[in-house]
Amino acid sequence: MKGLDRYILRQILGSMALVAVAVTSAIYLSQSLRLIDLIVNRGVSFAMFLYMTVLMLPSFLVIVLPVSLFAAVAFVYNRLTTDSEIVVMRAVGLSPTALARSALLVALGTTIMCYSLTVYLMPLAFREFKDLQFRIRNEYSSILLQEGVFNTIADNLTVYVRARGPDGQLEGILVQDERIPGRPITAMAESGAIVQTPEGPRVVMVNGNRQEVDKDTGKLSLLYFDRYTLDISNDQESLRSRWHEPRERYLSGLFWPSNDPDDVANYYKLKAEGHQRLISPLYAIGFTCIALALLVSGEYNRRGQARPLLIGTLAVVVIQAAGLGFDNLAAKMPSLVPLMYANAVLPIAGGMYLLLWPRRRRRRMDAPGSEAATG
Numbered sequence: 001m002k003g004l005d006r007y008i009l010r011q012i013l014g015s016m017a018l019v020a021v022a023v024t025s026a027i028y029l030s031q032s033l034r035l036i037d038l039i040v041n042r043g044v045s046f047a048m049f050l051y052m053t054v055l056m057l058p059s060f061l062v063i064v065l066p067v068s069l070f071a072a073v074a075f076v077y078n079r080l081t082t083d084s085e086i087v088v089m090r091a092v093g094l095s096p097t098a099l100a101r102s103a104l105l106v107a108l109g110t111t112i113m114c115y116s117l118t119v120y121l122m123p124l125a126f127r128e129f130k131d132l133q134f135r136i137r138n139e140y141s142s143i144l145l146q147e148g149v150f151n152t153i154a155d156n157l158t159v160y161v162r163a164r165g166p167d168g169q170l171e172g173i174l175v176q177d178e179r180i181p182g183r184p185i186t187a188m189a190e191s192g193a194i195v196q197t198p199e200g201p202r203v204v205m206v207n208g209n210r211q212e213v214d215k216d217t218g219k220l221s222l223l224y225f226d227r228y229t230l231d232i233s234n235d236q237e238s239l240r241s242r243w244h245e246p247r248e249r250y251l252s253g254l255f256w257p258s259n260d261p262d263d264v265a266n267y268y269k270l271k272a273e274g275h276q277r278l279i280s281p282l283y284a285i286g287f288t289c290i291a292l293a294l295l296v297s298g299e300y301n302r303r304g305q306a307r308p309l310l311i312g313t314l315a316v317v318v319i320q321a322a323g324l325g326f327d328n329l330a331a332k333m334p335s336l337v338p339l340m341y342a343n344a345v346l347p348i349a350g351g352m353y354l355l356l357w358p359r360r361r362r363r364r365m366d367a368p369g370s371e372a373a374t375g
Contacts, residue, residue, distance in 0.1 A: 032056075076103075159176075208228065290315050
């Protein structure tokens with residue numbers, strides 16, 4: 001029977017790979033559009049843009065893989081039923097658990113893969129993504145200034161450069177700074193350059209003027225200068241002091257956060273993310289058990305398996321939505337954490353029970369003293 005296991009295993013793996021690639025490509029395309037601004041308005045190279053989009057892959061592969069596995073298992077076993085292959089396998093003595101063995105093996109492998117993503121790869125990639133995003137916005141501001149366009153460096157801060165020299169020299173600089181409410185500043189200079197300081201990037205402007213309007217009095221202040229330095233950083237924190245979001249942290253940083261004020265303020269949010277990391281890979285087994293319980297242990301219907309497929313799809317959608325909802329609620333109400341685990345474990349327990357139930361029912365019917373045995 002090992003040949004049958006390999007036969008089903010190959011079909012599940014092939015279907016799962018096809019579905020996973022299709023879904024991942026669609027999500028990858030939609031998510032990468034959010035970073036197009038880095039190329040269009042911030043002058044980031046295509047190679048860096050591609051690298052940043054790749055760093056986002058682990059965060060949604062954790063969701064894509066279990067769903068793709070469910071679709072693959074449902075498709076394969078539905079086709080086996082439609083082609084009467086399941087009937088032949090049962091006729092030669094294969095039990096529902098034997099028929100489900102290949103799918104459960106793939107589910108176990110997918111769960112291990114998802115754990116590698118949630119425990120290590122996802123926080124590693126997301127932290128690299130956030131660090132790179134931070135450096136682009138703060139430390140590499142010189143590459144963000146494109147000549148001939150109005151560059152939005154930060155909220156309420158726009159810089160125009162007429163031309164850029166090969167050595168980084170800037171010509172024809174115009175800066176509109178409205179970061180201080182009620183005190184807009186306009187600065188113009190013939191030339192200048194971007195310099196990096198421990199406090200962040202600065203624009204050193206040469207031969208120009210600085211105009212400031214007091215909105216209360218309407219008075220214009222005009223200052224001519226030979227040399228003027230303007231702070232264009234949009235965040236005063238350094239890369240080392242930047243607070244790491246929950247998705248950037250490993251399990252140790254989620255379950256045992258520091259005494260930092262930001263960690264204390266987000267204590268329950270960090271805990272909820274840690275529990276979600278441990279729970280989400282289990283959906284691969286749960287979704288597989290749902291598909292197997294409906295398509296393998298159910299009654300054979302030569303007219304098709306549309307109803308079990310619809311029920312299974314709705315169950316997966318509800319479980320996935322409930323998991324996201326419990327995750328968000330647990331960040332505010334820690335008492336809901338057990339519901340997160342129940343949402344992942346109950347489909348596994350229910351599906352395995354339905355797979356084993358026909359064998360137990362037959363054993364009860366064949367037991368001495370039962371009606372079937374005495375009749």
